[in-house]
Amino acid sequence: MKRIGVASLSMSAAALVTLVVSEWFTPVATIPVKGDRPTVGFGSTYHIDGTPVKLGDTMTPVQALKTAQAHISADEQQFRDSLPGVEMTQEEYDNYIDWVYQYGIGRWINSPMRKSLLSGDHAAACDALLLPQYRTVAGYDCSTPGNKRCYGVWTRAQKRHAICISQLN
Known part of the structure; x- marks a missing residue:
């Protein structure tokens, strides 16, 4: 696998599609997992202007994509700045941005x-x-077999780990 400097990378279109599919679309803000913050659109907990999402807030699919992209763009710059001199594959980068x-x-x-x-x-x-700390929500371990509370948190962590390991070499 060829790694390049993180400063040269940005989230791929395929990764953006994967992210919004994994987040699903919610037109009205809800609490996705007991103990979590209200989310709307594609898992957004904040609006573009930085105000927190409140229960009952609404968003169209187009607004949701714009909001997700705005958050990702802002986070990507800080992410790249946090890793001076680090090299990654595109897949690693996309995985960590997710x-x-x-x-x-x-x-x-x-x-x-x-x-x-x-x-x-x-x-x-x-x-x-x-x-x-990355498989719990409100103190509940989402890796608990058979749980229906937050199993997606655990499966997503396992998927990220598998992608990450596949990039080692």
């Missing part, structure tokens, strides 16, 4: 994934995607 979209740039900055990538340990960064 993670940032779900968990936020603030959690990324302090994450073990970022620390591992800065030290050149891509395998440790991959394994950190499965840490307990």
Whole structure:
């Protein structure tokens, strides 16, 4: 796998489509998982202007795509800035941007994934995607077999880990 400097990368169109499909579209703000924040559109917890989403807020599919793209663009710049000198494949980059979209740039900055990538340990960064703090919602472990509360959180973490591991070489 050919890695290039993170500063040269941006989220691929295919990854954007995958992200919005995994987030589903919700025209009226709801709480997707017990203990989570209200989301609208494609998993947005904030509007483009930075105001938090409140229950009952509405959004059209076009507004949802614009909102998702605005958040991703802002997060991508901070993401790239947080990884000076780091090289990744396009797939790694897309995978971590998907993670940032779900968990936020603030959690990324302090994450073990970022620390591992800065030290050149891509395998440790991959394994950190499965840490307990990234598979729980409101204190509930989403990896619990048979749970119907937040199993998607765990399956998404496993999918990210598999993508990440596939890029090692």
